[in-house]
Amino acid sequence: MPSPAVAGTGAATTAGAATPAPGTRPGARRWAAWAAYVVVIPVLLYLTPHVYNNQLLLLNLVVYLVLAQGVNVIYGFTGYLPFGYVGFFGAGAYGTSMAVIHLHTGGTVAVLIGAVVSTAMAVVLLPLLRLTGAYFALASLAASQAVYLVIANPSLTSFTKGPYGVDLSRVFNPNLAYLYAAILLAVATAVVVYLRNSAFGLSLRAVRADPLTASVAGINVARARGIAWLASAVLAGLAGGISAWVTSVFYPETVFAINISVFAIVFALFGGVGSVLGPVFGGIILYSLYEYIGVSSPQYFQFAYGLLIVILMLFLPGGLASVARAARSLWERTGGRVHRRA
C-alpha cells in the first residue's frame, strides 16, 4: 500500500469486506480483473503498431513499462529506491550482446543469458540491502556506474568492445523482440499481481513497514528482500536484453544512462508504487509526453522529472493510483452522487 493515509481510507470504508486484503483469496470477479490487467494491456500494446506505425518507439515504451514495474517490485514492496536500477538493464544488454558476439547464439537465447548476467550482478550486490534510504539509493547508483566503467574500459575491448560499442545486426529481429517485450510486460504485471495478493507480498509489506517487528513475526527479512531484489533484477535484465537486441548498435553509455533509472522511477512513482496498474499508466502518460515534447528539449525533461520525483515523494507518495483510489472511495461513500452537485 503506497501511503498509510490512503490505505486507511480504503480499508476503513470497505471494512475489509469488499477489497480483500493481500494474502486472502479474492473472488472470481477480482481474479478476472487481475487476469485482464495482466493480459489485455500487453496485447493492446502488441497490436498498436498496426495502428500507429512506430514499432521502435512503442518497444521503448514497453521496455520502460517493464522497468517501471521492476521499480514497483523493489521500491513499492520493500522501500528500497534503486537509483542504480539501470545497472541491471545495462548488464542485461551487455550479457545479451556478449552471448551474440562470443557464443554466436540467436536473439532469444542471448536475451535469456542477459537475464542470467543481470541476476548474477544482483546476487553480487545483495550486501547493498544492508544499507537503507538515501545510502542505498546512492550505493546502487555507484554500483551501476562501476559496472559501466568496467564494460567501457578500453583494455577490455577484445571482450566487451570497450567504449566502441557493439553491433548485433546479425540477429536483428524487431518483430520477435516486440512480441517478447509484450510478454515480458505481462510477466512483470503478473509478478506485481502476485505480490499484491500473496502471503509473500504481505510479508514484504510487513518488512517494509518495520523490519524488526517482521523478524519477530517469523519473517526471514534478508531473504524476503533478496527475493524482491532478484526479481526486479531479472525483469530489468530481460528488458535490457530485448532493448539491446532491437537497438542493435549501441555504446556502453547508451544502456547505462542514468536517465533510464530516472525515467523508470518517475513513471512508477507518478503512477503509484504498490499498485498493479499505476506504473503502467504512469509510464504511458509520461513517456508519451516525453516523446511529444521532450525529444526536442531533453534538458528540460531531466529537470522536470527530477523535480517530479521530489514533489511526488513529498506530497503524493501513492501517485495516480492513490488519487484513483480516493476518488473511488468517495464515489462509493456518496453513492455516485458526487457528479450531480458539480
Next chain:
Amino acid sequence: MTAVLEVESLTRNFGGLRAVDEVTFSLRRGTVLGLIGPNGAGKSTVVNLVTGHLAPTRGRVRVGGRDVTGAPPWKLVRAGVARTFQVVRPFEDLTVLDNVAVSAMYAAGFPARAARTTARRLLEQVGLATRAGDPAGQLGVADSRRLELARALATHPRVLVLDEILGGLAQREIAAGVDLLAALREQGIAILLVEHHMGAVRALCDRVIMLERGRPLTSGPPAEVLSDRRVVRAYLGARHPGTAP
C-alpha cells in the same frame, strides 16, 4: 516436567561494559518468571539475548532442550520464543488483522486463510475484534499493546517474552492485562515477564529474579524477593524512609 526455556550462564559485553553477567534460569510450561531491576540493570539485554536480537558473549540458550544460542530472531520465533517490544512497533499501514495474520503465516506456518481465522480468534481473545479492519497505525497505546500481544500469540509460542507490556497503561488497563496474561499461563504458555509494575509481578509470577548491574541479586517467590531489603534499596535508594515492607 522439563523446562521449555533454559538459560545458562548468559553473559554479554558491550565493549568494556558487562551488561549481563552470568544469568541462569529456566522456565517451565505454564509458569511465569518475573525479571525486575532498576533501569539499566540489563533486563532488556536479557530479553534481546533470549529472543535472538543479540548474540551472547558467553552462555547458552535452549528451547525445549534444543540449543538455539546465537540463532536469528525469526528462527527463535519459529522455535517457539515470541516477544513483545517495550516500544510498540506495529506494521502501521497494514490492517490490525493482517498484523496478526502475518505472524501466523510466517512463524506458525499457517496458510493464508487459516492464518486469518487464527488471527480473528486472537483479536477476539485480546479484545481487539472490532478494530480488525483498521490500519494498525490508528490504534491507541493500550490497543497497540493488545495488538502486540496478539501478534506474539499468533506465532504459536511456547515461551512468551514480554518486555514491559503493561508500561504506560492506566490502572484499569493493567488489571485487564493481568487477567489476560493469567489466562495465557493457564493455557500452558511459559512467560518471561519484564515489568516495573510490582502489583502485576506479585499477581502473576511464580518466581522473580532481581537484576542489578547485569547480575542476579536475588531470586525466589515474588513475596520474598519484593520484600528483600536489597531489592527495596536498589529500587528506592538506601536512605528512603519507611521502606520496610
